[in-house]
Amino acid sequence: MNKQNLYHPVTIGNTQIKGNLFLAPLAGYTDVPFRSLCIEMGSDMTFTEMVSTEGLFRKGEKTLALLQKAPNETEYAIQLFMGTTDSLPGALEQLRGYNPTFIDINCGCPVPKVTKTGAGSSMMKNPPLITEIVKMITRTIPTAVSVKFRTGWDENSQNYLEFAQAALDGGASMLTLHARTRAQGYAPFADWAKLKTLKDYCITNGYDVPIFGSGDLFHAQDAKKMLQETGIDGIMFARGAIGNPFIFQQTKDLLEEREERTISLEQKIAIILRHLDLMIAHYGEKSACIQMRKHTCSYLKGIANTSAIKQEVVKASKREDYLEAMHRLQASC
Numbered sequence: 001m002n003k004q005n006l007y008h009p010v011t012i013g014n015t016q017i018k019g020n021l022f023l024a025p026l027a028g029y030t031d032v033p034f035r036s037l038c039i040e041m042g043s044d045m046t047f048t049e050m051v052s053t054e055g056l057f058r059k060g061e062k063t064l065a066l067l068q069k070a071p072n073e074t075e076y077a078i079q080l081f082m083g084t085t086d087s088l089p090g091a092l093e094q095l096r097g098y099n100p101t102f103i104d105i106n107c108g109c110p111v112p113k114v115t116k117t118g119a120g121s122s123m124m125k126n127p128p129l130i131t132e133i134v135k136m137i138t139r140t141i142p143t144a145v146s147v148k149f150r151t152g153w154d155e156n157s158q159n160y161l162e163f164a165q166a167a168l169d170g171g172a173s174m175l176t177l178h179a180r181t182r183a184q185g186y187a188p189f190a191d192w193a194k195l196k197t198l199k200d201y202c203i204t205n206g207y208d209v210p211i212f213g214s215g216d217l218f219h220a221q222d223a224k225k226m227l228q229e230t231g232i233d234g235i236m237f238a239r240g241a242i243g244n245p246f247i248f249q250q251t252k253d254l255l256e257e258r259e260e261r262t263i264s265l266e267q268k269i270a271i272i273l274r275h276l277d278l279m280i281a282h283y284g285e286k287s288a289c290i291q292m293r294k295h296t297c298s299y300l301k302g303i304a305n306t307s308a309i310k311q312e313v314v315k316a317s318k319r320e321d322y323l324e325a326m327h328r329l330q331a332s333c
């Protein structure tokens with residue numbers, strides 16, 4: 001691997017992934033259609049939304065639906081969350097047949113409904129638990145495990161190095177640090193210096209596992225800066241990909257020193273309609289058109305004078321409604 005190129009393959013467990021620009025797990029967004037679209041637009045790796053081990057254990061229909069792979073998803077990771085290991089063996093049984101490239105453990109979710117069960121960012125208060133979880137998974141199924149975590153619970157407990165060590169003790173094959181505390185939520189600014197500290201810690205202690213960074217990646221330039229400043233192996237676009245899946249190709253172009261491509265209104269409209277059609281194929285027209293409203297408003301962000309179009313979109317219930325709105329958008333610009 002030529003580390004001088006900021007864009008390069010990464011190896012997770014026994015699998016080589018062709019590049020280091022990933023789509024982060026995003027509950028409520030990274031469903032099959034959106035992952036599929038991001039792959040078409042250059043994402044190198046995709047994750048399911050967070051999946052409850054308890055829900056898997058109970059064979060909940062909605063939970064099992066989250067495991068579905070997109071047709072173009074040759075590699076994908078399943079992200080699990082849990083506050084104890086009680087439901088883990090039963091949950092792993094349910095994963096048979098899905099063959100994820102790796103399983104990721106969510107140790108970053110700040111939502112009280114999740115943290116009160118000991119899951120998500122609450123896991124950071126209990127490093128021995130992550131060791132146990134990673135060990136249990138790797139002993140049960142032949143799948144690599146990665147861990148996504150924050151810098152700590154709050155400013156006074158920034159234990160990310162101790163937590164990383166606990167994950168590595170269990171045998172984690174990749175680490176992703178969202179460089180904020182749980183208390184910070186999603187507010188700016190992520191503390192990228194801690195990504196460098198984590199990478200340096202792993203190098204010093206002889207751990208050759210890829211380190212990924214997350215936090216405040218909204219433009220291709222942000223990704224380049226994060227990779228350059230911290231020495232980490234790859235990045236995950238999260239909110240930066242919502243309404244802008246072009247970001248993967250734009251970043252690849254920037255990292256490989258190709259000319260920056262600007263996105264025309266026609267390309268934006270084409271991607272909205274492509275996304276809509278992927279949604280319809282997956283959910284059926286009615287549900288797709290309702291769910292597509294929030295995505296479309298994200299696509300329209302930053303385009304001047306679109307408030308009337310947005311008002312149309314938030315009422316759209318048929319494919320036809322979107323076609324009309326896009327026609328009006330085209331005519332108004």
Ligand SMILES: Cc1cc2nc3c(=O)[nH]c(=O)nc-3n(C[C@H](O)[C@H](O)[C@H](O)COP(=O)(O)O)c2cc1C
Pocket residue numbers: 024025026027028029049050079106107108109148178186214215216217218237238239240
């Ligand atoms: C709406 C939303 C849903 C998210 N869902 C998940 C999730 O299911 N699993 C997870 O590990 N992180 C989740 N995250 C965190 C993101 O993956 C990412 O780490 C975080 O947004 C920081 O990156 P950003 O500042 O570039 O958006 C979510 C974030 C948002 C905004």
